[in-house]
Amino acid sequence: MTKKVAVITGSGDGLGKGIAKRLAEDGFRVVLSDINVTTLQKTEQEFKQLGFDVTSFLGDVSKQIDQQNLVNHAVNAFGQVDVFINNAGIEEVAPILELTPDDLERILNINVKSVIYGTQAAAKQMIKQGSGGKIINACSIAGHESYELLGSYCASKHAVRSITHTSAKELAQHKITVNAYCPGVAPTKMWDRIDAGMVKYMGLKPGEALKKFSSGILLGRMQQPDDIANLVSFLASPNADYITGQAIISDGGIVFR
Ligand SMILES: NC(=O)C1=CN([C@@H]2O[C@H](COP(=O)(O)OP(=O)(O)OC[C@H]3O[C@@H](n4cnc5c(N)ncnc54)[C@H](O)[C@@H]3O)[C@@H](O)[C@H]2O)C=CC1
Numbered sequence: 001m002t003k004k005v006a007v008i009t010g011s012g013d014g015l016g017k018g019i020a021k022r023l024a025e026d027g028f029r030v031v032l033s034d035i036n037v038t039t040l041q042k043t044e045q046e047f048k049q050l051g052f053d054v055t056s057f058l059g060d061v062s063k064q065i066d067q068q069n070l071v072n073h074a075v076n077a078f079g080q081v082d083v084f085i086n087n088a089g090i091e092e093v094a095p096i097l098e099l100t101p102d103d104l105e106r107i108l109n110i111n112v113k114s115v116i117y118g119t120q121a122a123a124k125q126m127i128k129q130g131s132g133g134k135i136i137n138a139c140s141i142a143g144h145e146s147y148e149l150l151g152s153y154c155a156s157k158h159a160v161r162s163i164t165h166t167s168a169k170e171l172a173q174h175k176i177t178v179n180a181y182c183p184g185v186a187p188t189k190m191w192d193r194i195d196a197g198m199v200k201y202m203g204l205k206p207g208e209a210l211k212k213f214s215s216g217i218l219l220g221r222m223q224q225p226d227d228i229a230n231l232v233s234f235l236a237s238p239n240a241d242y243i244t245g246q247a248i249i250s251d252g253g254i255v256f257r
């Protein structure tokens with residue numbers, strides 16, 4: 001049987017890299033994509049050495065043309081797209097009163113418009129293939145709950161949850177499911193930057209904001225890339241065929257919905 005193809009944006013590093021590795025281990029041919037050429041190439045080499053079927057595409061998720069070219073690249077390399085993961089995202093740490101038009105434009109472009117552009121490119125290809133597909137979006141506990149100093153980020157992730165719902169409703173007729181994963185606190189480079197930003201505004205020492213945020217996790221530890229890869233692996237598998245329009249939290253016990 002032909003191996004399925006999964007495309008993962010923001011997969012040069014962080015949670016996206018962990019997800020891509022898991023999907024390759026699950027038997028997918030994997031298309032890596034990132035805006036950072038250095039981490040993208042490093043991850044591609046690493047994956048090739050592990051014997052994975054992998055290709056990579058340098059692109060900016062906030063550009064509609066790049067998302068279309070990413071799908072074209074996947075089709076040229078592997079012939080099809082079965083799973084598309086809108087993982088790339090950025091943070092912004094600032095009080096609402098200090099958010100600038102440039103800050104807002106950047107986070108909405110990269111976290112919100114990107115998900116629509118990725119969904120458009122992937123769904124059009126999946127409709128053409130005629131055998132359904134799975135679109136999986138990176139949301140967050142910040143898509144269910146709103147946090148101080150993360151106003152624009154939380155708004156962007158609430159928007160991702162809404163886009164997930166609407167896309168699921170519109171694409172079900174094509175047998176395309178759309179779901180989202182909602183991580184909690186994972187100490188990736190994103191959290192290094194959030195911690196640094198919170199230090200600035202809250203008068204804490206480096207590391208203290210991360211500690212504060214993660215101190216209430218019921219399961220007593222921060223999230224690792226494998227924790228979220230476990231959920232995405234399930235959502236990308238036939239075991240999730242009857243699930244659509246859900247934004248599922250995997251946070252060790254922080255937010256309860
Ligand atoms: N780390 C955490 O605690 C949480 C992360 N998330 C979400 O998970 C996703 C991944 O987060 P992390 O791995 O922690 O972030 P990260 O910052 O460690 O990695 C993000 C990756 O996306 C890439 N990227 C950034 N802007 C891009 C663009 N315009 N086009 C293409 N690629 C771009 C980066 O180069 C990087 O490789 C994000 O959507 C984030 O909002 C959600 C909840 C918690």
Ligand SMILES: CC(=O)C(C)=O
Pocket residue numbers: 091140141142150183184185190194
């Ligand atoms: C980074 C993130 O998604 C948080 C703080 O929930």
